[in-house]
Amino acid sequence: MIFTDALVIGAGPVGLYQVFQLGLLEIKCHVIDALPYPGGQCIELYPDKPIYDIPGMVRTTGRELTASLLAQIKPFDAPFHMSQTVNQIEKLPDGRFQVAISSGQQFNTKVIMIAAGVGAFQPKLLQVASLQKFEKSQLFYHRQAPQGVTESRVVVVGGDDAAFECAIELATPGKAASVTLLHRRDVYQATPELVARAHALRDANALQLMVGQITGCDENAGLLSAVQVTGTSGQIHHVPTEILLVCLGLSPKLGPMADWGLAMDRKQLAVDTERFATSIPGIFAVGDINTYPGKKKLILSGFHECALAAFGAADVVYPGKKPQLEYTTSSSRLHKLLNVSSKESQASSTP
Numbered sequence: 001m002i003f004t005d006a007l008v009i010g011a012g013p014v015g016l017y018q019v020f021q022l023g024l025l026e027i028k029c030h031v032i033d034a035l036p037y038p039g040g041q042c043i044e045l046y047p048d049k050p051i052y053d054i055p056g057m058v059r060t061t062g063r064e065l066t067a068s069l070l071a072q073i074k075p076f077d078a079p080f081h082m083s084q085t086v087n088q089i090e091k092l093p094d095g096r097f098q099v100a101i102s103s104g105q106q107f108n109t110k111v112i113m114i115a116a117g118v119g120a121f122q123p124k125l126l127q128v129a130s131l132q133k134f135e136k137s138q139l140f141y142h143r144q145a146p147q148g149v150t151e152s153r154v155v156v157v158g159g160d161d162a163a164f165e166c167a168i169e170l171a172t173p174g175k176a177a178s179v180t181l182l183h184r185r186d187v188y189q190a191t192p193e194l195v196a197r198a199h200a201l202r203d204a205n206a207l208q209l210m211v212g213q214i215t216g217c218d219e220n221a222g223l224l225s226a227v228q229v230t231g232t233s234g235q236i237h238h239v240p241t242e243i244l245l246v247c248l249g250l251s252p253k254l255g256p257m258a259d260w261g262l263a264m265d266r267k268q269l270a271v272d273t274e275r276f277a278t279s280i281p282g283i284f285a286v287g288d289i290n291t292y293p294g295k296k297k298l299i300l301s302g303f304h305e306c307a308l309a310a311f312g313a314a315d316v317v318y319p320g321k322k323p324q325l326e327y328t329t330s331s332s333r334l335h336k337l338l339n340v341s342s343k344e345s346q347a348s349s350t351p
């Protein structure tokens with residue numbers, strides 16, 4: 001059991017900024033996300049596309065914004081629990097919450113900040129029943145290839161950036177015995193740069209590109225030995241396979257959150273606009289997951305919500321102590337929290 005002041009569900013841009021705002025009010029938190037890396041939609045859906053409407057930034061990208069947010073929250077040293085989905089939330093008689101995540105780890109927390117966006121990103125599954133039993137031993141999803149595949153023949157399924165990046169990485173000398181990138185057609189969603197790199201590797205015999213769909217598999221002594229690929233002409237090919245890595249994209253699932261007893265409005269959490277509190281005292285919701293009159297699903301709206309939600313959380317974590325609004329420009333308490341030296345703060349206050 002991990003005891004904490006706050007639990008932030010979701011490490012998208014808004015969840016990350018929530019850590020910062022909680023930190024300014026000296027509220028310790030842990031962060032949980034279903035993805036293996038922070039950044040939410042910014043990293044998963046548009047890492048290298050330009051964003052032009054973040055205040056004070058003429059142009060950034062999903063990747064750059066995530067890196068800046070992570071740098072900004074560094075002083076608060078919040079532990080991250082990645083590739084974990086929050087399954088269950090229970091209110092305890094003393095007003096605290098007990099929260100269970102997919103690994104079985106339990107948390108006991110004073111407040112919960114839900115920054116779950118459009119839901120937990122889950123990999124789209126390969127719909128071939130005979131392959132299911134190999135999951136986590138020889139079948140892996142979305143960038144989760146195991147270490148040490150040097151002796152293995154690997155088949156990567158998919159046509160997006162993730163599929164190409166994994167196939168290219170595995171095709172570098174010393175990584176896998178052989179790599180086949182399989183897609184249902186020869187038109188790809190991956191960037192032209194990645195497709196060009198894959199073509200160059202194919203021309204150097206380091207990677208095979210194949211068109212078709214997996215329709216079955218072959219086994220040897222209980223182990224997956226080949227996938228059966230039905231090509232465009234209907235012919236079945238048996239492709240030797242020790243590791244199957246499926247990158248068919250991710251889709252967000254609201255999942256168990258719908259059963260936590262929170263008031264919802266069309267799959268979003270209804271909140272007030274004073275503290276972004278949900279219908280359960282002690283649970284707040286910020287970013288794309290919440291709804292209120294006039295809600296706009298923009299990163300900047302989420303950032304504003306985080307500041308007010310942090311003050312709402314402070315009332316629960318430190319009851320009776322009304323936290324004062326302090327400026328990061330001039331507050332020595334905040335400078336201490338942010339590890340800003342007095343020399344630096346004097347220099348930065350000089351126009």
Ligand SMILES: Cc1cc2nc3c(=O)[nH]c(=O)nc-3n(C[C@H](O)[C@H](O)[C@H](O)COP(=O)(O)OP(=O)(O)OC[C@H]3O[C@@H](n4cnc5c(N)ncnc54)[C@H](O)[C@@H]3O)c2cc1C
Pocket residue numbers: 009010011012013014015016032033034035039040041042045046050051052053084085086087115116117118119120121255257286287288289297298299300302
């Ligand atoms: C193509 C595209 C372009 C966009 N461009 C812009 C733009 O230019 N400007 C702008 O302001 N906005 C833009 N947006 C919208 C912006 O990305 C979202 O408003 C923003 O990502 C919301 O942030 P969030 O942190 O609330 O949610 P998300 O980014 O969705 O992050 C939520 C995180 O919570 C995790 N999660 C959810 N449920 C659980 C659970 N039960 N357990 C564990 N983890 C969970 C998810 O895995 C996810 O990582 C764009 C969106 C898209 C799709």
